[in-house]
Amino acid sequence: FGLNPARAQQEELAPGPWSGSLGIGFLNVSGNAESRSSNVEAKMGYNQGKWHHDMLGRALGQSQNDVSTAEAYKLSYTPKYDFTDRTYAFGLLDWNKDLFAAFREQAFQIVGLGRRFIISDKHLLNGEAGVGATQNEDQLGDRQREFVGRLSGDYTWNISENAQFTQTLAINFSSSNTFLESVTGLRTSIAGPLGLSVSYTVRNNSDVLPGTKKTDTWTAINLDYAFGQ
Secondary structure, three states: OOOOHHHHHHHOOOOOOEEEEEEEEEEEEOOOOOOOOOOOOOOEEEEEOOOEEEEEEEEEEEEOOOOOEEEEEEEEEEEEEEEEOOOEEEEEEEEEOOOOOOHHHHHHEEEEEEEEEEEEOOOEEEEEEEEEEEEEEOOOOOOEEEEEEOOOOOOOOEOOEEEEEEEEEEEEEOOEEEEEEEEEEEEEEEEEOOOEEEEEEEEEEEEOOOOOEEEEEEEEEEEEEEEEE
């Protein structure tokens, strides 16, 4: 999760502490749902001194004959505090409500440590490890509350001044379920702050109800407006 690791690691990439983007586009869903949907995504980042804050909000919707048939939401907040240029502490609040997936609702609260393994103009690579809690609700309404561990990483490749590739991978594991989320993205600038982004998301839960698929995938194409890039 997070808007852009480059802004947190090389402040000269952003003219001020605030940065963000707003995108809207088309979404193709496969897995537990085969549908075409619209999506809206907003990202916000604030970097000041040793503190870095990233916020993400996403809403997905589907309707047939003016009747809503599916919906999903995501909210996340990630603060980070730098101990050194490469080592930092982080927190994560992540909430997901997803009628497409095996779990109707999943929430995570994580604290941990991160390490910036690669810092350059072209390539950025981070790794994180943490512990915390999770609350899950399946499609039958059964709820679980457990301790959870987390391993994650993110990679950014600044291909050119107008193109950027990103890859994030996170694994949250508890005694009853392992949740994996991978997001692959490519953004290119069209004209100034306007850009076109393509992303492919894979979400997998290891333990699901009988008859439910473990893996859901989202392919999204967005037209977005970015500032503070």
